[in-house]
Amino acid sequence: MTLLDAPKFDAARDQRQRFLLIGASGLLLVLFVAWWFVAGRPVDWPWNWNGYLFGRSTANKFLTAIENNDLAGAYGIWVHDKDWQQHPDKTAAYPFSRFQGDWSSSSPDNEYGPIKSHQIVEAARYGNGVLVAILINGRKSKALNLDYDPHNHTLDFAPPGVELYLGP
Secondary structure: OOOOOOOOOOHHHHHHHHHHHHHHHHHHHHHHHHHHHHOOOOOOOHHHHHHHHHHHHHHHHHHHHHHOOOHHHHHHHHOOOOOHHHOHHHHOOOOHHHHHHHHOOOOOOOOOOOOOOEEEEEEEEEOOEEEEEEEEOOOOOOOEEEEEEOOOOEEEEOOOOOOOOOOO
């Protein structure tokens, strides 16, 4: 076969390839937009979207465990270690006894009282983590701000004086 003996143009094959290329591009665009919506529509670079997604999900699981009065499970989510009882030396900085004092429904340190419901209203990058603002028990002001660390998947209280602005 020489250069002058090129095969005949196959219009059906060309149309099939064009259809596959446009379909794959459209599917990628739909998946990209769906990922953005699931991550909470963050105004950030796409490589940070999973941090928002996992931060909101972890905060939701944590507060659901608190609502169900499963403090041991909630503490496991807080420190990202469901077997935290096996090695309490790893959690010495914030021990379970102090966690109970902060999150127990009967604790005087818990300013929200018994937590019956929550609503995640905002998530934003703060430093290397994601700050998640949560309204507790239907409150309209004074949101609980938790800091999610996407590197070790732990929760923490927001630094003093740092909170997300939720509007008037």
